[in-house]
Amino acid sequence: xxxxxxxxxxxxxxxxxxxxxxxxxxxxxxxxxxxxxxxxxxxxxxxxxxxxxxxxxxxxxxxxxxxxxxxxxxxxxxxxxxxxxxxxxxxxxxxxxxxxxxxxxxxxxxxxxxxxxxxxxxxxxxxxxxxxxxxxxxxxxxxxxxxxxxxxxxxxxxxxxxxxxxxxxxxxxxxxxxxxxxxxxxxxxxxxxxxxxxxxxxxxxxxxxxxxxxxxxxxxxxxxxxxxxxxxxx
Numbered sequence: 001x002x003x004x005x006x007x008x009x010x011x012x013x014x015x016x017x018x019x020x021x022x023x024x025x026x027x028x029x030x031x032x033x034x035x036x037x038x039x040x041x042x043x044x045x046x047x048x049x050x051x052x053x054x055x056x057x058x059x060x061x062x063x064x065x066x067x068x069x070x071x072x073x074x075x076x077x078x079x080x081x082x083x084x085x086x087x088x089x090x091x092x093x094x095x096x097x098x099x100x101x102x103x104x105x106x107x108x109x110x111x112x113x114x115x116x117x118x119x120x121x122x123x124x125x126x127x128x129x130x131x132x133x134x135x136x137x138x139x140x141x142x143x144x145x146x147x148x149x150x151x152x153x154x155x156x157x158x159x160x161x162x163x164x165x166x167x168x169x170x171x172x173x174x175x176x177x178x179x180x181x182x183x184x185x186x187x188x189x190x191x192x193x194x195x196x197x198x199x200x201x202x203x204x205x206x207x208x209x210x211x212x213x214x215x216x217x218x219x220x221x222x223x224x225x226x227x228x229x230x231x232x233x234x
Contacts, residue, residue, distance in 0.1 A: 006143055014145055014192055015182045019082060019089065023176040024142035024169040026074050027100070031108050031165055032133040034067035038112030039119045039126040042230060049230055056227045060116035064109050071104075082176060089178045096201060100171035103208045107164045110216035117223040120233045140169045145182070147191025161194075164208035170194035171201050 002021055006012050014020050038060035042049060045059055075097075082089055119125035140163070141149060150157045161167050173193055180196040182189075194200065 002143060012144060013182060016086065016089075016177065016179060019078075019086060020173060020177045020179075020192065021142065022078050023173045024140060026071060026078060027104050027168050027172050028137060028140055028142060028165060030067045030071035031104060031168070032137070033070070034064040034108040035112050035115060036126070036129055036133060037063035037067060039115040039129045042116050042120050043123070043126075056230060057113065057223065060112045061109065063116075064105070064112045067108070068105060078176065089176070091178060093178050093198075094175050096171050096175040096198075099205050100168050100175065103164060103171075103205060103212060104168045106209065106216065107168070107212040110212050110219045113223050114215070114219035117219070117226045120230050121226060136163075136165065139163055140166050141173075141194070142169060145190055145192045146170055146173075146194040150191060150194070161204045161207060162211065164212050166194075167201075167204040167208040171205060174198075174201055 002025070003018055006021075007017055041059040041063045042056065048054075049056065049059075115125055115129055149160055153160060161170075170193065177192070180191060180193050182192045194204075
């Protein structure tokens with residue numbers, strides 16, 4: 001549906017848009033599913049939590065792990081398609097998938113633990129997560145080119161990557177899509193990728209790991225503080 005709308009109805013003129021789309025859509029879908037499932041993981045297992053003593057952290061982590069397994073299977077299919085139909089895009093840039101995957105796992109885990117704990121006390125948290133993911137989706141260059149954001153924000157472009165998922169999405173696009181520019185309807189040369197330089201992605205990855213690490217520390221503190229009341233709250 002996205003491909004048809006943004007190539008036939010509202011043409012964004014991104015060359016090889018199917019690969020560009022999937023390179024960004026798959027990691028964000030894994031993030032959304034992982035956090036969404038983690039949010040309800042404890043309340044959905046209320047009977048188990050009340051009756052059995054076990055590390056409660058296992059529940060949100062298992063939800064994130066399941067989403068990651070699905071993502072890896074989908075990624076394997078995407079890479080196979082790229083190798084068969086667009087092998088010219090395959091290069092050393094694929095190595096960027098390793099830190100991008102690590103950042104995806106870290107950020108999803110951190111946010112998943114946090115919302116899982118909050119959802120026990122504040123039951124509407126899971127509903128807010130669903131709405132937030134719908135809005136968050138548009139805050140990443142999946143259906144539009146990252147170069148358009150760069151043109152719009154100018155010197156404030158760095159702030160766009162305070163969102164770790166923007167870094168994850170653009171880094172996967174660098175690794176798989178691997179086409180820096182495209183020509184729009186007016187003949188203007190537009191950056192499809194966030195930046196043609198590799199150091200740009202390295203800096204953003206480091207920033208993303210720093211933000212995700214701090215969020216993980218916060219999530220663990222909140223989870224440890226609230227889990228003593230889980231049985232009573234449920």
